[in-house]
Amino acid sequence: MDRSDEHRLRWELLRAGMAPRRVARLLRELSDHHSDLRDAALRAGHSPWEADVLARCELGDYEEILAAVRERRELRSPASRWPWAVYGLVPALVLTGCVVAVVLMTALAARSGIELPATVRAGVGILFGWVNLVLPVLIAAAVLVTAAMRHAPVAWPITGTLLVIAIGAALTIDIRWPTVAGGEGLLLVTYRYGLSELGYAMAMLLCLILPYLAHRRLTP
Amino acid sequence: MKKPNPPFMTGVPELLVLRLLAEREMYGYEIVRAIRLSSRDAIVLAEGVVYPLLHALDAKGMLTAKERKVEGRNRVYYRLSAKGHKRLDDLIGEWGRVQEGVHSLLEDPSRGSI
Numbered sequence: 001m002d003r004s005d006e007h008r009l010r011w012e013l014l015r016a017g018m019a020p021r022r023v024a025r026l027l028r029e030l031s032d033h034h035s036d037l038r039d040a041a042l043r044a045g046h047s048p049w050e051a052d053v054l055a056r057c058e059l060g061d062y063e064e065i066l067a068a069v070r071e072r073r074e075l076r077s078p079a080s081r082w083p084w085a086v087y088g089l090v091p092a093l094v095l096t097g098c099v100v101a102v103v104l105m106t107a108l109a110a111r112s113g114i115e116l117p118a119t120v121r122a123g124v125g126i127l128f129g130w131v132n133l134v135l136p137v138l139i140a141a142a143v144l145v146t147a148a149m150r151h152a153p154v155a156w157p158i159t160g161t162l163l164v165i166a167i168g169a170a171l172t173i174d175i176r177w178p179t180v181a182g183g184e185g186l187l188l189v190t191y192r193y194g195l196s197e198l199g200y201a202m203a204m205l206l207c208l209i210l211p212y213l214a215h216r217r218l219t220p
Numbered sequence: 221m222k223k224p225n226p227p228f229m230t231g232v233p234e235l236l237v238l239r240l241l242a243e244r245e246m247y248g249y250e251i252v253r254a255i256r257l258s259s260r261d262a263i264v265l266a267e268g269v270v271y272p273l274l275h276a277l278d279a280k281g282m283l284t285a286k287e288r289k290v291e292g293r294n295r296v297y298y299r300l301s302a303k304g305h306k307r308l309d310d311l312i313g314e315w316g317r318v319q320e321g322v323h324s325l326l327e328d329p330s331r332g333s334i
Contacts, residue, residue, distance in 0.1 A: 022275060025275075025287075025296065026271050026272075026275060028294055028296075029247075029248050029271050029296055030268055030271060032249070032293045032294060032295070033248055033249050033252075033267060033268065033271075035293065036249040036293075037249075037267070058267050059266075059267050059268045060266030060267060060268040060269055062268075064266050064268065064269055065268040065269060065271070065272065068268075068269045068272035068273070069272045069275075072272055072273075072275075072276040074276050074279040074280055075272065075275055075276055075279060
C-alpha cells in the first residue's frame, strides 16, 4: 500500500463505520507489517524497489482489506450502527439531563435551609449562564465534529443538532435568591421562543451547521 | 509468491488464528508467518486480511490486544481470552465433524447413493 492507498483506505474505513481509534490502529499495524515484509525481502537479497513491490503484493491491495472489514459487522462503531441514537437522540438527552441535574441540585441545596455565601451564589449564577448559553453550543459542536471525523452521513447529525438548538435556545433556567435571610427565593425553568431566543438559535445555526455543511461539501 | 487460498477457506483463518494464539501471544506478522510455516505453505492468506479478523475477534472479546514498542515499531500483541478458548474448542469440534464427513465422502462416494 502506498500513501494514497493508505489515505483512501482510512477514508473508506471511516465511511464503513469503523471507529477512528480502531482505524488508526489497523493502519499502524498494516504499515508495520509492510515494513516487516520489506525487511524480509531485503534480507533475501532483493533491491529496495523490488522489496517494496513484493511487500505490497504480499500485504494485499486495499480493496481486499476493505472488503474484509465490511463483512464484519462487529467492527462497526455504535455511531455507525445506531446513528439515530448517537447523533439524534443522545445529544438532546444529555442537554436535558444536564439542565434537570442542575435544577435538582440547586433545589435540594435551597431546601436544605443552609444560607449560601455570596461567592457560592455567584458560582450558581455562572453555572446557570453556562448551562443556558454555552452547553447547547458545546453539545451541538461535539455532535458535528464527531460526525465530521467519522465521515458520517449528514442526516442524523443535522437532526441531532437542530434538536439541541431547539431545546437549548428556548430552555432557560434562572434563580432569584431570597432578599432577606429565611425568605423565599425563586427557581425558574422556562421554555419559550421570543426574539432573543430566535436570534440565539439562528446564530447557532449559522456558526455550527453551515461550517459543517461546507466542510462536508469540500471533503469527498 | 504463492496466491492466497480460494473462498472455500471461509472460517478457517479464524480457527487457525485462535489455535496459534492458544499457544502464546503474537502480533499480526508473526501469525501470518506461523500459519504459512505450520501449514507448509498450503494455507496462504492475503496478509493484510488477517487484521480485520484480529480486530473482529478482539471486538467480540475473544482476544485481548496490548500495544508494545519493539525495535522502533509498535507491535500489537494478541492473546486468547477465556471466551476465545471456548470458541476455539467449538471450532475444533465443528472442524473435526466436517473433516470426517469430507473424508468419508472422498473415500467412498457410493455410501451416499439411495
